[in-house]
Amino acid sequence: MTTPPTHGDELADPGSITTTEADAPAVLMRNVTKRYGTKVALDDVSLVVDQGSICGLIGPNGAGKSTLMSIVATLITASTGQVEVFGRSIDRPSDIRKLIGYVPDVLGTYSGLTVEEYLLFFADAYHVSRENRDALVDGLLELVDLTGKKDADINTLSRGMKQRIGLARGLVHEPRLLILDEPASGLDPRARIELRDILLHLNSMGVTVLISSHILSELEELCSDVIVLEQGRLVGMEGLDDQSVRVVTVSFLGGEVESFELDGDEAQVELVRTLVTQGRQVLSVEIVSTGLEERFMRMTEGRTN
Amino acid sequence: MANPLVRLEFMRRFRTPAAAWGIPLAMVLPGLAVIAMYGTTVAANDWVGGNMDVGAVGMEPQVQNAVGLGMFSTVASMLMLTLIVLVPAFVGGSIAGERHSQTLQPLQLTAMTPGQIVWGKFVSSLAYLMLIILCVSPVIVVPFLLGGIPASTVIGSYLAIFVICFEFAAVSLAVSAITSRPATAIVAALLVVGFIVLAPIIATGLAMALAAADGRGFQADQSVLKYISTISPISIGSLVPIPKPNDIRFINGAYQVLSVIWFLTISSLSLLLARRGVTAPVERDR
Numbered sequence: 001m002t003t004p005p006t007h008g009d010e011l012a013d014p015g016s017i018t019t020t021e022a023d024a025p026a027v028l029m030r031n032v033t034k035r036y037g038t039k040v041a042l043d044d045v046s047l048v049v050d051q052g053s054i055c056g057l058i059g060p061n062g063a064g065k066s067t068l069m070s071i072v073a074t075l076i077t078a079s080t081g082q083v084e085v086f087g088r089s090i091d092r093p094s095d096i097r098k099l100i101g102y103v104p105d106v107l108g109t110y111s112g113l114t115v116e117e118y119l120l121f122f123a124d125a126y127h128v129s130r131e132n133r134d135a136l137v138d139g140l141l142e143l144v145d146l147t148g149k150k151d152a153d154i155n156t157l158s159r160g161m162k163q164r165i166g167l168a169r170g171l172v173h174e175p176r177l178l179i180l181d182e183p184a185s186g187l188d189p190r191a192r193i194e195l196r197d198i199l200l201h202l203n204s205m206g207v208t209v210l211i212s213s214h215i216l217s218e219l220e221e222l223c224s225d226v227i228v229l230e231q232g233r234l235v236g237m238e239g240l241d242d243q244s245v246r247v248v249t250v251s252f253l254g255g256e257v258e259s260f261e262l263d264g265d266e267a268q269v270e271l272v273r274t275l276v277t278q279g280r281q282v283l284s285v286e287i288v289s290t291g292l293e294e295r296f297m298r299m300t301e302g303r304t305n
Numbered sequence: 306m307a308n309p310l311v312r313l314e315f316m317r318r319f320r321t322p323a324a325a326w327g328i329p330l331a332m333v334l335p336g337l338a339v340i341a342m343y344g345t346t347v348a349a350n351d352w353v354g355g356n357m358d359v360g361a362v363g364m365e366p367q368v369q370n371a372v373g374l375g376m377f378s379t380v381a382s383m384l385m386l387t388l389i390v391l392v393p394a395f396v397g398g399s400i401a402g403e404r405h406s407q408t409l410q411p412l413q414l415t416a417m418t419p420g421q422i423v424w425g426k427f428v429s430s431l432a433y434l435m436l437i438i439l440c441v442s443p444v445i446v447v448p449f450l451l452g453g454i455p456a457s458t459v460i461g462s463y464l465a466i467f468v469i470c471f472e473f474a475a476v477s478l479a480v481s482a483i484t485s486r487p488a489t490a491i492v493a494a495l496l497v498v499g500f501i502v503l504a505p506i507i508a509t510g511l512a513m514a515l516a517a518a519d520g521r522g523f524q525a526d527q528s529v530l531k532y533i534s535t536i537s538p539i540s541i542g543s544l545v546p547i548p549k550p551n552d553i554r555f556i557n558g559a560y561q562v563l564s565v566i567w568f569l570t571i572s573s574l575s576l577l578l579a580r581r582g583v584t585a586p587v588e589r590d591r
Contacts, residue, residue: 071586073414074414074585074586075410075413075414075585075586076585076586077586093585093586094416097414097415097416098416100414102410102411102414104407104410104411106407107407108403108406108407108408108409108410108411109406109408110313110317110408111317111321112316112317112320112321113313113316113317117316121309121312121313122411122415124309124312125309125310125412125415125416125417126415126416127416169411173415173416
């Protein structure tokens with residue numbers, strides 16, 4: 001994960017930005033503060049979301065996750081600070097909206113419309129050409145595995161299906177950045193797995209994903225980076241790919257299994273050496289977690305909401 | 306259809322049970338009202354000494370004309386009163402409803418401009434209202450066939466009703482765009498439209514009464530009274546051509562132009578306010 005720029009960095013001066021759109025981060029926030037009256041929803045937040053990453057946004061209720069996402073989605077403005085999406089300032093929202101797909105936690109639907117009509121409407125609203133829109137909608141329904149529900153009344157769909165329709169709606173204009181606000185809330189385990197698979201597939205196609213969730217294990221399976229917010233402040237940004245912190249399970253001959261929390265490759269080698277020295281018969285060592293939960297607790301110093 | 310929102314709104318409106326019942330009701334109920342009105346008017350005329358048989362056949366032409374004119378005035382007035390309630394009730398929830406059902410934000414993020422969103426909502430609402438008004442046409446035709454009303458008056462009345470509806474809808478849409486809950490928006494739209502319609506008329510009446518009490522009579526402050534009256538959208542009705550013997554309109558001449566200016570001002574300001582209300586980013590839509 002790229003280090004976020006701060007007050008002292010050369011990027012602090014908007015005029016000094018030299019990055020091109022191709023190598024610019026998907027999202028760049030610099031000293032962003034958002035106030036609602038006297039309440040500070042975001043407090044001097046600076047962060048970077050790399051292109052092609054799946055970045056998880058974690059934090060308790062009221063941490064500022066939705067506010068941060070709404071600012072990036074150009075739905076609300078920051079009180080102070082600077083935000084760029086793919087190197088473009090969000091001061092011109094119409095430029096940014098072409099690049100982002102936003103999926104809120106609740107899918108607002110129109111009564112009396114079929115799934116296909118709903119998506120066709122958004123295709124028209126995004127000025128998708130008439131020649132392409134039918135094929136596009138069919139493709140999106142296939143992607144979210146709802147082709148069979150094409151002619152169903154959208155209000156009769158389950159929450160999981162609606163969430164997938166929301167995802168299809170967010171993709172109708174083929175955005176480069178997908179912003180998902182608590183997409184898994186209220187979904188059953190099967191729907192969560194399906195959603196995760198779709199997001200991984202989209203990411204493999206080059207779509208950057210910014211996703212918020214309360215469910216740490218879910219983000220752990222999905223994300224390459226995580227950003228932790230607490231009470232409007234950024235308390236941590238970490239890459240999960242390096243797996244420097246991990247939980248491993250060691251299987252022993254005879255069926256015994258033990259878990260260990262480690263902080264890197266060397267610690268893992270040392271653990272195996274110690275176990276062998278102790279005469280224990282190690283069958284396998286498996287990384288089961290990158291220790292996101294442990295990191296989260298460490299970053300928030302054990303505070304819970 | 307260039308604006309996708311207009312097509313969407315039409316699709317939605319005509320699929321609702323309200324549409325299935327609303328349009329036939331709009332045709333049948335006023336028809337029944339006219340039949341009742343016809344009977345009442347004839348009976349009233351008979352009671353005050355009119356020399357006619359019940360029914361148009363055998364009715365003296367001048368009496369028939371008076372009945373036709375009386376019925377037309379009543380129908381037009383009833384239609385206007387209905388619209389004061391119907392338009393805010395119909396349009397008031399349109400944008401607030403989008404906000405409440407969380408469909409406004411996705412719409413704001415599309416390539417549609419705030420102006421297109423407002424215009425789509427406005428045109429679709431107005432077109433549906435026009436359809437309902439057109440359903441009342443047979444009711445207008447009955448008094449017209451009885452006589453006493455030239456075609457120009459009927460057409461002019463329709464145009465005036467359309468223009469007044471336009472202003473009611475614009476004001477209601479503005480209220481809707483700055484309100485979060487549909488029910489609140491409808492009530493607020495009703496109050497604002499009611500105020501715009503009635504306040505100038507009430508103010509004029511009070512001013513007349515005060516002038517009369519002051520001993521100056523109705524004539525004293527007529528220019529001021531006319532000026533105040535032009536603010537009410539109903540003053541647009543003063544542009545409708547009326548047959549000479551019955552033409553006793555209060556607003557005339559330059560004041561008719563003023564009523565058009567007020568209409569244009571209030572309507573365009575309302576649409577601009579509505580546009581501002583759906584423009585993102587805004588803090589309220591969080």
